[in-house]
Amino acid sequence: MSMSRDNKRIRLKKEARLRPPGKAARRAWDVSNERIRDVMHSMAFMGPSLLGVSVFFIVPFLVVVYYSVIRSPINPEFVFLDNFISVLKNSSFQTAAKNTATFSVVAVPLAVVLSLGLALILECRIPGKSWLRTFFLSPMMVPVASVVLIWQVVFHYNGTLNGILSAFGISPVDWLNSPYCQVVIIILFLWKNLGYNMILFMAALNNIPKELLEVADVEGASPAHKFFNIKLRYLSPTVLFVTILSIISSFKVFREIYLLTGNYPYIGLYMMQHFMNNTFQGQDFQKMSAAAVLLALVMVVLIILLFRAEDAFGKDVEG
Protein backbone atom coordinates (compact mmCIF):
# COMPACT_ATOMS: atom_id res chain seq x y z
CA MET A 1 0.00 0.00 0.00
CA SER A 2 2.69 2.53 0.92
CA MET A 3 5.25 0.99 -1.40
CA SER A 4 5.87 4.05 -3.49
CA ARG A 5 6.24 6.25 -0.46
CA ASP A 6 8.67 3.89 1.20
CA ASN A 7 10.67 3.66 -2.00
CA LYS A 8 10.84 7.39 -2.19
CA ARG A 9 11.96 7.63 1.39
CA ILE A 10 14.71 5.10 0.79
CA ARG A 11 15.79 6.92 -2.32
CA LEU A 12 15.93 10.23 -0.51
CA LYS A 13 17.99 8.66 2.26
CA LYS A 14 20.43 7.24 -0.28
CA GLU A 15 20.77 10.58 -1.99
CA ALA A 16 21.39 12.21 1.35
CA ARG A 17 24.24 9.82 2.05
CA LEU A 18 25.81 10.41 -1.34
CA ARG A 19 25.80 14.17 -1.13
CA PRO A 20 28.77 15.98 0.30
CA PRO A 21 28.16 17.48 3.73
CA GLY A 22 27.47 21.16 4.13
CA LYS A 23 24.74 21.15 1.56
CA ALA A 24 22.10 20.28 4.13
CA ALA A 25 20.27 23.51 3.52
CA ARG A 26 19.95 22.89 -0.18
CA ARG A 27 18.86 19.34 0.45
CA ALA A 28 16.10 20.51 2.74
CA TRP A 29 15.11 23.03 0.10
CA ASP A 30 14.95 20.28 -2.56
CA VAL A 31 12.82 18.05 -0.40
CA SER A 32 10.37 20.76 0.54
CA ASN A 33 10.28 21.89 -3.07
CA GLU A 34 9.31 18.41 -4.16
CA ARG A 35 6.69 18.30 -1.43
CA ILE A 36 5.14 21.51 -2.66
CA ARG A 37 5.19 20.29 -6.24
CA ASP A 38 3.47 17.08 -5.19
CA VAL A 39 0.77 18.96 -3.34
CA MET A 40 0.21 21.23 -6.34
CA HIS A 41 -0.01 18.29 -8.71
CA SER A 42 -2.32 16.26 -6.53
CA MET A 43 -4.60 19.24 -6.07
CA ALA A 44 -4.64 19.89 -9.81
CA PHE A 45 -5.84 16.35 -10.45
CA MET A 46 -8.24 16.17 -7.53
CA GLY A 47 -9.46 19.75 -7.77
CA PRO A 48 -12.39 19.35 -10.17
CA SER A 49 -13.86 16.49 -8.19
CA LEU A 50 -13.32 18.19 -4.82
CA LEU A 51 -14.95 21.35 -6.13
CA GLY A 52 -17.90 19.47 -7.57
CA VAL A 53 -18.40 17.33 -4.48
CA SER A 54 -18.21 20.44 -2.27
CA VAL A 55 -20.70 22.40 -4.36
CA PHE A 56 -23.19 19.62 -4.98
CA PHE A 57 -22.92 17.53 -1.82
CA ILE A 58 -20.97 18.96 1.12
CA VAL A 59 -22.03 22.60 1.22
CA PRO A 60 -25.73 21.89 0.63
CA PHE A 61 -25.56 19.09 3.18
CA LEU A 62 -24.18 21.52 5.76
CA VAL A 63 -27.09 23.80 4.92
CA VAL A 64 -29.41 20.83 5.40
CA VAL A 65 -27.89 20.31 8.85
CA TYR A 66 -28.44 24.02 9.55
CA TYR A 67 -32.06 23.85 8.33
CA SER A 68 -32.65 20.88 10.58
CA VAL A 69 -31.99 22.89 13.75
CA ILE A 70 -33.81 26.18 12.97
CA ARG A 71 -37.50 27.02 13.00
CA SER A 72 -37.74 28.20 9.38
CA PRO A 73 -35.53 29.96 6.79
CA ILE A 74 -37.51 33.16 7.36
CA ASN A 75 -37.36 32.92 11.14
CA PRO A 76 -33.96 31.32 11.76
CA GLU A 77 -34.40 30.77 15.45
CA PHE A 78 -32.30 27.96 16.91
CA VAL A 79 -34.64 25.19 18.00
CA PHE A 80 -32.09 22.36 18.31
CA LEU A 81 -33.97 19.04 18.37
CA ASP A 82 -37.53 20.29 17.79
CA ASN A 83 -37.57 19.37 14.10
CA PHE A 84 -36.14 15.95 14.82
CA ILE A 85 -38.75 15.29 17.48
CA SER A 86 -41.59 16.38 15.23
CA VAL A 87 -40.28 14.17 12.41
CA LEU A 88 -39.94 11.21 14.74
CA LYS A 89 -43.49 11.77 15.94
CA ASN A 90 -44.83 12.12 12.39
CA SER A 91 -46.93 9.06 11.61
CA SER A 92 -45.98 8.96 7.91
CA PHE A 93 -42.32 9.01 8.87
CA GLN A 94 -42.89 6.21 11.37
CA THR A 95 -44.63 4.10 8.75
CA ALA A 96 -41.92 4.79 6.19
CA ALA A 97 -39.12 4.06 8.64
CA LYS A 98 -40.79 0.89 9.85
CA ASN A 99 -41.43 -0.43 6.33
CA THR A 100 -37.97 0.45 5.08
CA ALA A 101 -36.33 -1.12 8.12
CA THR A 102 -38.47 -4.28 7.97
CA PHE A 103 -37.70 -4.68 4.32
CA SER A 104 -33.94 -4.21 4.77
CA VAL A 105 -33.74 -6.49 7.80
CA VAL A 106 -35.33 -9.35 5.86
CA ALA A 107 -34.03 -8.70 2.36
CA VAL A 108 -30.37 -7.92 3.06
CA PRO A 109 -29.48 -11.16 4.92
CA LEU A 110 -31.41 -13.14 2.30
CA ALA A 111 -29.47 -11.39 -0.46
CA VAL A 112 -26.16 -12.21 1.24
CA VAL A 113 -26.93 -15.85 2.03
CA LEU A 114 -28.60 -16.73 -1.25
CA SER A 115 -25.93 -15.12 -3.40
CA LEU A 116 -23.22 -16.91 -1.43
CA GLY A 117 -25.18 -20.10 -2.05
CA LEU A 118 -25.31 -19.44 -5.78
CA ALA A 119 -21.59 -18.69 -5.84
CA LEU A 120 -20.86 -21.97 -4.02
CA ILE A 121 -23.07 -23.88 -6.47
CA LEU A 122 -21.20 -22.37 -9.40
CA GLU A 123 -17.95 -23.40 -7.73
CA CYS A 124 -18.96 -27.06 -7.94
CA ARG A 125 -18.54 -29.04 -11.10
CA ILE A 126 -21.87 -28.64 -12.81
CA PRO A 127 -22.54 -28.30 -16.54
CA GLY A 128 -23.08 -24.96 -18.31
CA LYS A 129 -21.41 -22.80 -15.68
CA SER A 130 -20.66 -19.79 -17.84
CA TRP A 131 -24.24 -19.78 -19.15
CA LEU A 132 -25.57 -19.92 -15.62
CA ARG A 133 -23.39 -16.99 -14.65
CA THR A 134 -24.77 -15.00 -17.57
CA PHE A 135 -28.36 -15.88 -16.66
CA PHE A 136 -27.89 -14.99 -13.00
CA LEU A 137 -26.31 -11.68 -13.87
CA SER A 138 -28.80 -10.68 -16.56
CA PRO A 139 -31.52 -9.16 -14.28
CA MET A 140 -29.02 -6.56 -13.15
CA MET A 141 -28.83 -5.26 -16.71
CA VAL A 142 -32.56 -5.21 -17.38
CA PRO A 143 -34.15 -1.83 -16.64
CA VAL A 144 -36.70 -2.00 -13.83
CA ALA A 145 -39.21 -0.11 -15.93
CA SER A 146 -39.06 -2.75 -18.64
CA VAL A 147 -39.96 -5.79 -16.55
CA VAL A 148 -42.51 -4.04 -14.38
CA LEU A 149 -45.24 -5.03 -16.85
CA ILE A 150 -44.50 -8.71 -16.35
CA TRP A 151 -44.40 -8.28 -12.57
CA GLN A 152 -47.83 -6.67 -12.74
CA VAL A 153 -49.19 -9.63 -14.66
CA VAL A 154 -47.57 -12.10 -12.26
CA PHE A 155 -48.59 -10.49 -8.97
CA HIS A 156 -52.02 -9.13 -9.86
CA TYR A 157 -55.01 -10.48 -7.96
CA ASN A 158 -56.07 -12.25 -11.14
CA GLY A 159 -52.45 -12.85 -12.06
CA THR A 160 -50.26 -15.81 -12.86
CA LEU A 161 -49.00 -16.49 -9.36
CA ASN A 162 -52.52 -16.78 -7.96
CA GLY A 163 -53.38 -18.97 -10.93
CA ILE A 164 -50.55 -21.35 -10.06
CA LEU A 165 -51.39 -21.28 -6.35
CA SER A 166 -55.05 -22.03 -7.01
CA ALA A 167 -53.98 -25.18 -8.85
CA PHE A 168 -52.58 -26.32 -5.51
CA GLY A 169 -55.77 -25.33 -3.75
CA ILE A 170 -54.34 -22.19 -2.12
CA SER A 171 -56.76 -19.31 -2.05
CA PRO A 172 -55.70 -16.21 -3.99
CA VAL A 173 -53.86 -13.35 -2.33
CA ASP A 174 -53.99 -9.74 -3.41
CA TRP A 175 -50.22 -9.54 -3.42
CA LEU A 176 -49.70 -5.82 -3.88
CA ASN A 177 -52.55 -4.68 -1.65
CA SER A 178 -52.19 -6.82 1.43
CA PRO A 179 -49.65 -7.44 4.18
CA TYR A 180 -48.01 -9.86 1.73
CA CYS A 181 -46.82 -6.92 -0.37
CA GLN A 182 -43.35 -6.99 1.17
CA VAL A 183 -42.92 -10.55 -0.08
CA VAL A 184 -43.35 -9.29 -3.62
CA ILE A 185 -40.80 -6.55 -3.15
CA ILE A 186 -38.31 -8.94 -1.57
CA ILE A 187 -38.62 -11.27 -4.56
CA LEU A 188 -38.05 -8.41 -6.99
CA PHE A 189 -35.10 -7.20 -4.95
CA LEU A 190 -33.47 -10.62 -4.87
CA TRP A 191 -34.15 -11.13 -8.55
CA LYS A 192 -32.28 -7.97 -9.40
CA ASN A 193 -29.38 -8.09 -6.94
CA LEU A 194 -28.37 -11.73 -6.43
CA GLY A 195 -26.28 -11.89 -9.59
CA TYR A 196 -24.14 -8.90 -8.69
CA ASN A 197 -23.47 -10.19 -5.17
CA MET A 198 -22.76 -13.64 -6.53
CA ILE A 199 -19.97 -12.28 -8.74
CA LEU A 200 -18.37 -10.63 -5.70
CA PHE A 201 -18.48 -13.91 -3.78
CA MET A 202 -17.15 -15.90 -6.73
CA ALA A 203 -14.15 -13.60 -6.97
CA ALA A 204 -13.51 -13.89 -3.24
CA LEU A 205 -13.80 -17.69 -3.30
CA ASN A 206 -11.23 -17.71 -6.07
CA ASN A 207 -8.78 -15.80 -3.89
CA ILE A 208 -8.75 -18.31 -1.03
CA PRO A 209 -5.32 -19.96 -0.99
CA LYS A 210 -5.74 -23.38 -2.61
CA GLU A 211 -3.02 -25.00 -0.45
CA LEU A 212 -5.02 -24.32 2.65
CA LEU A 213 -8.05 -26.18 1.31
CA GLU A 214 -5.83 -29.01 0.09
CA VAL A 215 -4.26 -29.37 3.50
CA ALA A 216 -7.74 -29.44 5.00
CA ASP A 217 -8.68 -32.18 2.55
CA VAL A 218 -5.64 -34.23 3.46
CA GLU A 219 -6.37 -33.79 7.13
CA GLY A 220 -9.86 -35.09 6.47
CA ALA A 221 -11.82 -31.97 7.32
CA SER A 222 -15.54 -32.17 6.64
CA PRO A 223 -17.04 -29.83 4.00
CA ALA A 224 -18.89 -27.98 6.74
CA HIS A 225 -15.70 -27.50 8.72
CA LYS A 226 -13.89 -26.27 5.60
CA PHE A 227 -16.68 -23.85 4.86
CA PHE A 228 -17.07 -22.32 8.30
CA ASN A 229 -13.46 -22.33 9.45
CA ILE A 230 -11.61 -21.54 6.25
CA LYS A 231 -13.81 -20.14 3.51
CA LEU A 232 -16.03 -17.94 5.62
CA ARG A 233 -12.98 -16.45 7.35
CA TYR A 234 -11.50 -15.41 4.05
CA LEU A 235 -14.85 -14.25 2.76
CA SER A 236 -15.55 -11.95 5.68
CA PRO A 237 -14.44 -8.71 3.97
CA THR A 238 -16.65 -9.66 1.03
CA VAL A 239 -19.56 -10.50 3.32
CA LEU A 240 -19.18 -7.01 4.77
CA PHE A 241 -19.01 -5.42 1.35
CA VAL A 242 -21.99 -7.36 0.01
CA THR A 243 -23.97 -6.47 3.13
CA ILE A 244 -23.24 -2.77 2.70
CA LEU A 245 -24.00 -2.87 -1.03
CA SER A 246 -27.25 -4.71 -0.36
CA ILE A 247 -28.29 -2.16 2.25
CA ILE A 248 -27.69 0.58 -0.32
CA SER A 249 -29.65 -1.28 -2.99
CA SER A 250 -32.40 -2.01 -0.52
CA PHE A 251 -33.09 1.72 -0.43
CA LYS A 252 -33.37 1.67 -4.21
CA VAL A 253 -36.28 -0.78 -4.13
CA PHE A 254 -38.41 2.35 -4.21
CA ARG A 255 -37.96 2.23 -7.98
CA GLU A 256 -39.81 -1.06 -8.28
CA ILE A 257 -42.51 0.06 -5.86
CA TYR A 258 -43.02 3.39 -7.58
CA LEU A 259 -43.19 1.85 -11.03
CA LEU A 260 -45.57 -0.87 -9.83
CA THR A 261 -47.89 1.16 -7.64
CA GLY A 262 -47.22 4.87 -8.16
CA ASN A 263 -47.03 7.63 -5.60
CA TYR A 264 -49.60 6.23 -3.17
CA PRO A 265 -49.01 2.52 -2.65
CA TYR A 266 -50.59 0.16 -0.15
CA ILE A 267 -49.50 1.23 3.33
CA GLY A 268 -47.08 -1.68 3.69
CA LEU A 269 -45.12 -0.38 0.71
CA TYR A 270 -44.85 3.22 1.83
CA MET A 271 -41.07 3.68 1.95
CA MET A 272 -38.68 6.41 3.05
CA GLN A 273 -38.49 7.77 -0.48
CA HIS A 274 -42.28 8.15 -0.60
CA PHE A 275 -42.11 10.19 2.60
CA MET A 276 -39.36 12.36 1.11
CA ASN A 277 -41.32 12.87 -2.13
CA ASN A 278 -44.41 13.95 -0.24
CA THR A 279 -42.36 16.36 1.86
CA PHE A 280 -40.81 17.76 -1.32
CA GLN A 281 -44.29 18.40 -2.61
CA GLY A 282 -45.18 20.19 0.63
CA GLN A 283 -41.89 22.16 0.48
CA ASP A 284 -41.40 21.55 4.20
CA PHE A 285 -37.62 21.97 4.31
CA GLN A 286 -37.34 21.64 8.07
CA LYS A 287 -38.98 18.24 8.12
CA MET A 288 -37.06 17.13 5.04
CA SER A 289 -33.71 18.25 6.42
CA ALA A 290 -34.27 16.61 9.77
CA ALA A 291 -35.25 13.35 8.05
CA ALA A 292 -32.19 13.46 5.78
CA VAL A 293 -29.84 14.15 8.69
CA LEU A 294 -31.39 11.33 10.74
CA LEU A 295 -31.01 8.92 7.85
CA ALA A 296 -27.40 9.97 7.26
CA LEU A 297 -26.64 9.38 10.93
CA VAL A 298 -28.25 5.96 10.88
CA MET A 299 -26.25 5.02 7.79
CA VAL A 300 -22.93 6.17 9.25
CA VAL A 301 -23.55 4.30 12.51
CA LEU A 302 -24.54 1.18 10.58
CA ILE A 303 -21.44 1.31 8.39
CA ILE A 304 -19.12 1.81 11.36
CA LEU A 305 -20.77 -1.10 13.21
CA LEU A 306 -20.35 -3.34 10.18
CA PHE A 307 -16.69 -2.34 9.84
CA ARG A 308 -16.13 -3.14 13.51
CA ALA A 309 -17.87 -6.50 13.20
CA GLU A 310 -15.74 -7.43 10.23
CA ASP A 311 -12.57 -6.35 12.02
CA ALA A 312 -13.38 -8.61 14.94
CA PHE A 313 -14.24 -11.59 12.80
CA GLY A 314 -11.71 -11.58 9.98
CA LYS A 315 -8.67 -9.99 11.59
CA ASP A 316 -6.40 -13.01 11.49
CA VAL A 317 -6.59 -13.55 7.71
CA GLU A 318 -6.31 -10.04 6.42
CA GLY A 319 -3.01 -9.50 4.70
Add this chain to the structure above:
Amino acid sequence: MKKNHYLGRGILTLVAAFFAFAFLMPTVLTITNSFMTQSEISANYGKVFSSAAGSANSYISSMVNLKFIPDKVSFSQYITVLIKSPDYLLKFWNSVILVVPIVLLQVGVASITAYSFTRWRGKLRSFLFFFYVILMLMPYQVTLVPNYLVSSWLGILNTRWAIIFPGMFAPFSVFLLTKFMRRIPASLIEAAKLDGSSEWQIFKDICLPQCRSALYSIAILVFIDYWNMVEQPIVLLQDAAKQPLSVYLSTINANEVGLAFAIATIYMVPCLLLFLHGEDYLVEGIAHQGSVKG
Protein backbone atom coordinates in the same frame (compact mmCIF):
# COMPACT_ATOMS: atom_id res chain seq x y z
CA MET B 1 -20.00 -43.12 -2.13
CA LYS B 2 -19.55 -42.31 -5.79
CA LYS B 3 -23.27 -42.60 -6.44
CA ASN B 4 -23.98 -40.18 -3.63
CA HIS B 5 -21.64 -37.70 -5.21
CA TYR B 6 -23.49 -37.81 -8.53
CA LEU B 7 -26.81 -37.39 -6.75
CA GLY B 8 -25.54 -34.28 -4.98
CA ARG B 9 -24.33 -32.76 -8.19
CA GLY B 10 -27.60 -33.56 -9.88
CA ILE B 11 -29.53 -31.76 -7.18
CA LEU B 12 -27.22 -28.74 -7.39
CA THR B 13 -27.66 -28.63 -11.14
CA LEU B 14 -31.42 -28.72 -10.75
CA VAL B 15 -31.35 -25.91 -8.19
CA ALA B 16 -29.14 -23.82 -10.46
CA ALA B 17 -31.37 -24.55 -13.45
CA PHE B 18 -34.45 -23.50 -11.48
CA PHE B 19 -32.82 -20.21 -10.50
CA ALA B 20 -31.62 -19.62 -14.05
CA PHE B 21 -35.13 -20.18 -15.35
CA ALA B 22 -36.66 -17.81 -12.79
CA PHE B 23 -34.01 -15.18 -13.47
CA LEU B 24 -34.42 -15.29 -17.20
CA MET B 25 -38.18 -15.55 -17.50
CA PRO B 26 -39.35 -11.97 -16.93
CA THR B 27 -36.93 -10.63 -19.52
CA VAL B 28 -37.80 -13.26 -22.10
CA LEU B 29 -41.53 -12.79 -21.52
CA THR B 30 -41.28 -9.04 -22.00
CA ILE B 31 -39.54 -9.54 -25.30
CA THR B 32 -41.88 -12.23 -26.65
CA ASN B 33 -44.94 -10.31 -25.54
CA SER B 34 -43.83 -7.29 -27.49
CA PHE B 35 -44.50 -9.24 -30.67
CA MET B 36 -48.18 -9.77 -29.90
CA THR B 37 -50.97 -7.70 -31.37
CA GLN B 38 -52.88 -5.33 -29.13
CA SER B 39 -55.97 -7.55 -29.31
CA GLU B 40 -54.02 -10.56 -28.14
CA ILE B 41 -52.53 -8.54 -25.27
CA SER B 42 -55.95 -7.25 -24.26
CA ALA B 43 -57.42 -10.73 -24.38
CA ASN B 44 -54.61 -12.02 -22.16
CA TYR B 45 -54.02 -9.27 -19.68
CA GLY B 46 -57.02 -6.97 -20.08
CA LYS B 47 -58.09 -7.63 -16.52
CA VAL B 48 -54.74 -6.66 -15.01
CA PHE B 49 -54.26 -3.33 -16.63
CA SER B 50 -57.81 -2.04 -16.99
CA SER B 51 -58.97 -2.49 -13.41
CA ALA B 52 -58.71 0.45 -11.12
CA ALA B 53 -57.23 -0.21 -7.72
CA GLY B 54 -60.46 -1.07 -5.95
CA SER B 55 -62.25 -3.16 -8.52
CA ALA B 56 -59.94 -6.13 -8.47
CA ASN B 57 -61.68 -7.83 -5.59
CA SER B 58 -63.22 -10.65 -7.51
CA TYR B 59 -60.94 -13.50 -8.38
CA ILE B 60 -61.48 -15.03 -11.81
CA SER B 61 -58.92 -17.68 -12.52
CA SER B 62 -59.20 -17.69 -16.28
CA MET B 63 -58.69 -14.01 -16.85
CA VAL B 64 -54.94 -13.80 -17.03
CA ASN B 65 -53.02 -15.94 -19.37
CA LEU B 66 -49.30 -15.37 -19.30
CA LYS B 67 -48.09 -16.54 -22.67
CA PHE B 68 -44.65 -17.35 -23.97
CA ILE B 69 -45.23 -17.43 -27.67
CA PRO B 70 -47.52 -15.06 -29.52
CA ASP B 71 -50.27 -16.64 -31.66
CA LYS B 72 -49.04 -14.68 -34.59
CA VAL B 73 -45.79 -12.76 -34.59
CA SER B 74 -46.58 -9.16 -35.33
CA PHE B 75 -44.45 -6.06 -35.56
CA SER B 76 -47.42 -3.74 -35.36
CA GLN B 77 -46.46 -2.47 -31.88
CA TYR B 78 -42.98 -1.60 -33.05
CA ILE B 79 -44.31 0.14 -36.13
CA THR B 80 -46.56 2.27 -33.95
CA VAL B 81 -43.78 3.12 -31.52
CA LEU B 82 -41.11 3.82 -34.08
CA ILE B 83 -43.08 5.51 -36.83
CA LYS B 84 -46.62 6.49 -35.91
CA SER B 85 -46.22 8.05 -32.49
CA PRO B 86 -42.83 9.67 -31.95
CA ASP B 87 -43.79 10.60 -28.38
CA TYR B 88 -42.13 7.51 -26.95
CA LEU B 89 -39.03 7.95 -29.01
CA LEU B 90 -38.76 11.46 -27.58
CA LYS B 91 -38.77 10.02 -24.05
CA PHE B 92 -36.17 7.53 -25.12
CA TRP B 93 -34.09 10.42 -26.40
CA ASN B 94 -34.61 12.18 -23.05
CA SER B 95 -33.04 9.17 -21.36
CA VAL B 96 -30.13 9.20 -23.78
CA ILE B 97 -29.27 12.87 -23.33
CA LEU B 98 -29.43 12.50 -19.57
CA VAL B 99 -27.47 9.32 -19.19
CA VAL B 100 -24.74 9.61 -21.82
CA PRO B 101 -23.33 12.93 -20.51
CA ILE B 102 -23.43 11.58 -16.95
CA VAL B 103 -21.50 8.45 -17.91
CA LEU B 104 -18.85 10.34 -19.89
CA LEU B 105 -18.42 13.15 -17.37
CA GLN B 106 -18.46 10.93 -14.30
CA VAL B 107 -15.86 8.56 -15.73
CA GLY B 108 -13.78 11.52 -16.93
CA VAL B 109 -13.78 13.31 -13.58
CA ALA B 110 -13.25 10.03 -11.75
CA SER B 111 -10.20 9.09 -13.79
CA ILE B 112 -8.19 12.17 -12.85
CA THR B 113 -9.39 11.97 -9.25
CA ALA B 114 -8.50 8.30 -9.01
CA TYR B 115 -5.06 9.10 -10.44
CA SER B 116 -4.56 11.65 -7.70
CA PHE B 117 -5.63 9.16 -5.03
CA THR B 118 -3.28 6.56 -6.49
CA ARG B 119 -0.25 8.73 -7.08
CA TRP B 120 -0.14 10.68 -3.85
CA ARG B 121 -0.82 9.30 -0.42
CA GLY B 122 -1.04 10.93 2.94
CA LYS B 123 -3.26 11.28 5.97
CA LEU B 124 -5.42 13.97 4.44
CA ARG B 125 -5.88 12.05 1.21
CA SER B 126 -6.79 8.79 2.89
CA PHE B 127 -9.29 10.71 4.96
CA LEU B 128 -10.71 12.20 1.75
CA PHE B 129 -10.91 8.76 0.19
CA PHE B 130 -12.78 7.45 3.20
CA PHE B 131 -15.10 10.43 2.89
CA TYR B 132 -15.81 9.54 -0.74
CA VAL B 133 -16.64 5.99 0.33
CA ILE B 134 -19.10 7.25 2.94
CA LEU B 135 -20.65 9.59 0.38
CA MET B 136 -20.92 6.72 -2.07
CA LEU B 137 -22.80 4.69 0.50
CA MET B 138 -25.40 7.38 1.21
CA PRO B 139 -28.83 6.55 -0.22
CA TYR B 140 -30.69 9.00 -2.45
CA GLN B 141 -32.96 9.86 0.43
CA VAL B 142 -29.99 11.64 2.00
CA THR B 143 -28.41 13.23 -1.08
CA LEU B 144 -31.60 14.33 -2.82
CA VAL B 145 -32.34 17.12 -0.35
CA PRO B 146 -28.88 18.72 -0.80
CA ASN B 147 -29.17 18.25 -4.58
CA TYR B 148 -32.57 19.91 -4.58
CA LEU B 149 -31.31 22.88 -2.58
CA VAL B 150 -28.25 23.49 -4.70
CA SER B 151 -30.26 23.13 -7.91
CA SER B 152 -32.72 25.73 -6.75
CA TRP B 153 -29.90 28.13 -5.77
CA LEU B 154 -28.24 27.74 -9.14
CA GLY B 155 -31.58 28.03 -10.93
CA ILE B 156 -31.20 24.70 -12.68
CA LEU B 157 -34.18 23.00 -11.04
CA ASN B 158 -36.38 21.34 -13.69
CA THR B 159 -33.53 21.28 -16.17
CA ARG B 160 -31.36 18.31 -17.10
CA TRP B 161 -28.38 19.89 -15.38
CA ALA B 162 -30.00 19.30 -12.00
CA ILE B 163 -29.41 15.59 -12.61
CA ILE B 164 -26.28 15.75 -14.74
CA PHE B 165 -24.15 17.78 -12.30
CA PRO B 166 -24.61 15.63 -9.19
CA GLY B 167 -24.24 12.57 -11.42
CA MET B 168 -20.99 13.93 -12.81
CA PHE B 169 -19.44 14.18 -9.36
CA ALA B 170 -20.91 11.02 -7.86
CA PRO B 171 -18.09 9.23 -6.04
CA PHE B 172 -18.86 5.67 -7.16
CA SER B 173 -16.50 5.71 -10.16
CA VAL B 174 -13.78 7.40 -8.14
CA PHE B 175 -13.88 4.59 -5.62
CA LEU B 176 -13.83 1.79 -8.16
CA LEU B 177 -11.23 3.33 -10.45
CA THR B 178 -8.90 4.05 -7.54
CA LYS B 179 -9.09 0.37 -6.63
CA PHE B 180 -8.05 -0.49 -10.16
CA MET B 181 -5.29 2.08 -10.48
CA ARG B 182 -3.66 1.01 -7.24
CA ARG B 183 -2.92 -2.30 -8.89
CA ILE B 184 -0.67 -0.64 -11.45
CA PRO B 185 2.91 -1.36 -10.35
CA ALA B 186 4.43 1.71 -8.70
CA SER B 187 7.71 0.98 -10.48
CA LEU B 188 6.04 1.72 -13.82
CA ILE B 189 5.14 5.21 -12.67
CA GLU B 190 8.52 5.79 -11.00
CA ALA B 191 10.28 4.77 -14.22
CA ALA B 192 8.23 7.17 -16.31
CA LYS B 193 8.98 9.92 -13.81
CA LEU B 194 12.71 9.30 -14.04
CA ASP B 195 12.40 9.50 -17.82
CA GLY B 196 11.13 13.01 -17.31
CA SER B 197 7.46 12.50 -18.13
CA SER B 198 5.11 15.09 -16.71
CA GLU B 199 2.30 14.00 -14.41
CA TRP B 200 -0.22 14.52 -17.19
CA GLN B 201 1.82 12.31 -19.52
CA ILE B 202 2.09 9.58 -16.90
CA PHE B 203 -1.66 9.75 -16.41
CA LYS B 204 -2.51 9.78 -20.10
CA ASP B 205 0.11 7.38 -21.47
CA ILE B 206 0.55 4.91 -18.64
CA CYS B 207 -2.39 4.88 -16.25
CA LEU B 208 -5.31 5.24 -18.65
CA PRO B 209 -4.20 2.53 -21.11
CA GLN B 210 -3.70 0.15 -18.18
CA CYS B 211 -7.23 0.83 -16.98
CA ARG B 212 -9.01 0.50 -20.31
CA SER B 213 -11.09 -2.52 -19.34
CA ALA B 214 -11.82 -1.00 -15.95
CA LEU B 215 -13.07 2.20 -17.56
CA TYR B 216 -15.36 0.16 -19.79
CA SER B 217 -16.80 -1.86 -16.94
CA ILE B 218 -17.31 1.23 -14.78
CA ALA B 219 -19.01 2.98 -17.68
CA ILE B 220 -21.41 0.02 -17.99
CA LEU B 221 -22.18 0.06 -14.26
CA VAL B 222 -22.80 3.81 -14.23
CA PHE B 223 -24.88 3.58 -17.39
CA ILE B 224 -27.19 0.90 -16.02
CA ASP B 225 -27.63 2.74 -12.73
CA TYR B 226 -28.67 5.98 -14.38
CA TRP B 227 -30.64 4.31 -17.18
CA ASN B 228 -32.80 3.00 -14.32
CA MET B 229 -33.15 6.26 -12.45
CA VAL B 230 -36.48 7.08 -10.91
CA GLU B 231 -35.79 9.00 -7.69
CA GLN B 232 -33.94 11.97 -9.20
CA PRO B 233 -36.26 12.77 -12.13
CA ILE B 234 -39.45 12.71 -10.08
CA VAL B 235 -37.98 15.19 -7.60
CA LEU B 236 -35.58 17.30 -9.67
CA LEU B 237 -37.24 17.14 -13.08
CA GLN B 238 -40.95 17.45 -12.54
CA ASP B 239 -41.63 18.69 -16.05
CA ALA B 240 -43.18 15.55 -17.64
CA ALA B 241 -41.92 16.46 -21.11
CA LYS B 242 -38.31 16.19 -19.97
CA GLN B 243 -38.61 13.00 -17.97
CA PRO B 244 -36.74 9.92 -19.07
CA LEU B 245 -38.47 6.79 -20.29
CA SER B 246 -37.69 4.98 -17.03
CA VAL B 247 -40.31 7.12 -15.28
CA TYR B 248 -42.69 7.58 -18.19
CA LEU B 249 -43.14 3.87 -18.89
CA SER B 250 -45.19 3.42 -15.73
CA THR B 251 -47.74 6.03 -16.76
CA ILE B 252 -48.82 4.28 -19.95
CA ASN B 253 -52.52 3.55 -19.77
CA ALA B 254 -54.48 0.36 -20.15
CA ASN B 255 -55.32 0.33 -23.82
CA GLU B 256 -51.70 0.79 -24.79
CA VAL B 257 -50.27 -2.16 -22.89
CA GLY B 258 -49.19 -3.76 -26.14
CA LEU B 259 -47.24 -0.64 -26.98
CA ALA B 260 -45.75 -0.66 -23.50
CA PHE B 261 -44.25 -4.09 -24.09
CA ALA B 262 -42.66 -2.89 -27.32
CA ILE B 263 -41.29 0.23 -25.64
CA ALA B 264 -40.05 -1.80 -22.67
CA THR B 265 -38.18 -4.04 -25.08
CA ILE B 266 -36.68 -1.10 -26.95
CA TYR B 267 -35.64 0.36 -23.61
CA MET B 268 -33.84 -2.87 -22.76
CA VAL B 269 -31.91 -3.06 -26.01
CA PRO B 270 -28.99 -0.73 -25.13
CA CYS B 271 -28.52 -2.52 -21.81
CA LEU B 272 -28.67 -5.98 -23.32
CA LEU B 273 -26.24 -5.03 -26.08
CA LEU B 274 -23.81 -3.62 -23.54
CA PHE B 275 -24.22 -6.76 -21.45
CA LEU B 276 -23.63 -9.15 -24.33
CA HIS B 277 -20.60 -7.22 -25.50
CA GLY B 278 -19.06 -6.37 -22.16
CA GLU B 279 -20.10 -9.17 -19.82
CA ASP B 280 -16.54 -10.28 -19.10
CA TYR B 281 -15.37 -6.73 -18.42
CA LEU B 282 -18.40 -6.18 -16.25
CA VAL B 283 -17.73 -9.31 -14.22
CA GLU B 284 -14.10 -8.29 -13.82
CA GLY B 285 -15.18 -4.81 -12.79
CA ILE B 286 -17.57 -6.08 -10.13
CA ALA B 287 -15.08 -8.65 -8.90
CA HIS B 288 -12.38 -6.05 -8.32
CA GLN B 289 -14.47 -4.07 -5.89
CA GLY B 290 -13.49 -6.66 -3.33
CA SER B 291 -13.97 -4.88 -0.06
CA VAL B 292 -14.69 -1.29 0.83
CA LYS B 293 -11.58 -0.83 2.87
CA GLY B 294 -8.02 -0.40 1.72
